[in-house]
Amino acid sequence: MPQLTAKTLIKGALDLCSLPDIYFQIREMIHDPRFSMNDIGLVLAKDPALSIRVLKIVNSSFYGFQARVDTISRAVTIIGIDDLESLILATSVVDTFKKIPSEIINMTDFWMRSVNCALIAKLLAKKSAILHSDRLFLAGLLHNIGALVIYQKLPEKACRILMLAQGDRCLITGLEQEIIGFNYAEVGAELIHDWGLPDSLAETIRWQLNPCAAQTNKTDAHLLYLAVKLTDMVDMGTNVEEVLSAAPDSTLRTLGLNEFQVKQAVNLAVDEFKSTFDLLSPGKKFH
Structure with missing residues (x-):
């Protein structure tokens, strides 16, 4: 086989x-x-x-x-x-994703996190004076799309990974690599490619975990990396200062952002979240 x-x-x-x-x-x-x-x-x-x-x-x-x-x-x-x-x-x-077993993932929670990441990515891009920053909204929205494919096609292994991680997102990538041989970012990039979406978007999603490895879209990869870490702050019990201190030096250097600008982006995302979520997901109840 x-x-x-x-x-x-x-x-x-x-x-x-x-x-x-x-x-x-x-x-x-x-x-x-x-x-x-x-x-x-x-x-x-x-x-x-x-x-x-x-x-x-x-x-x-x-x-x-x-x-x-x-x-x-x-x-x-x-x-x-x-x-x-x-x-x-x-x-x-x-x-699009209708057949995810509810015992694996709550889809409303999944899209709430994705929309939050999308807003943070877009707002960070604006703070970085990046043109056409809405492409980062799409990257943030789709950053974890590969996980849904894993949930659909490999539900038993997905359950095992989530059980072992016990809510710690930092462990998921390593567990995916160990148990199935690849991670959600790789799967997401392949799905983006198969959908015929831009190679730049696929590369951004593929290297969100290791932005320094991106070849042609390093800035977008660094932006998405930081947006994902900032999205995870509440779940991980961390704050902006801790996220920035743990980020590679090259991330802030590449983006040209300071702590105040990052905090501004996170706060604006909070303000815009409910209305954006309701617009994108009218059938899903915000909580």
Whole structure:
């Protein structure tokens, strides 16, 4: 029997974690000059729930526009095609994983943590004066997506890993490596690749645990690394000072951030969390 790898695990899981057809249809239209924004809006309108959620996000404090945006074509004009694609992906992916055993993971808790990480990543990117910081929102939202594949395809091993970790997230990566031979970040990168999403996003997610190893997207990898550590603060009983003192020197040097800016980003994420979570996950109850 061939050795199980992150890549082969994904190949056997795509029937369980495939994105909706409308996402791929819209993505193809976005990158085809033959289609106008009106054409894209008409296709998106075939999924009223998705189009309403996208417009709600565009009109929320997430973007902070003064004038109301009431059509998809107007939304694209204001936020740009890349952000529209990211928004549609973000709103679609939250609904993608339906078959995770509830005894392994509470999906509302999973997405609450993911949305928090997404906001921290985006806000850190803004503090770092990084252009198109919303790509970091997507990286934060999807940073732990590989864990869901592991839960789906290897539930017994996943339960064993979670039991041995006893809530300590710092132990999970090593336990995954020991028990299944690879970790959630590798699986997530392979899934991003199989979905046909940018290589830059796949690399950011792959190297979130070891950002210094990233080849072409070191800044994004360092940002995601720091966002994940800051997201884990409450669970781990740590604070910003401890997170920063434990981070590689190269992380803060690469990002050009100081402790005050990091604390600002974390506090802003707290302020924005509930409204963003409700927009992305309307069927999941915030608690």
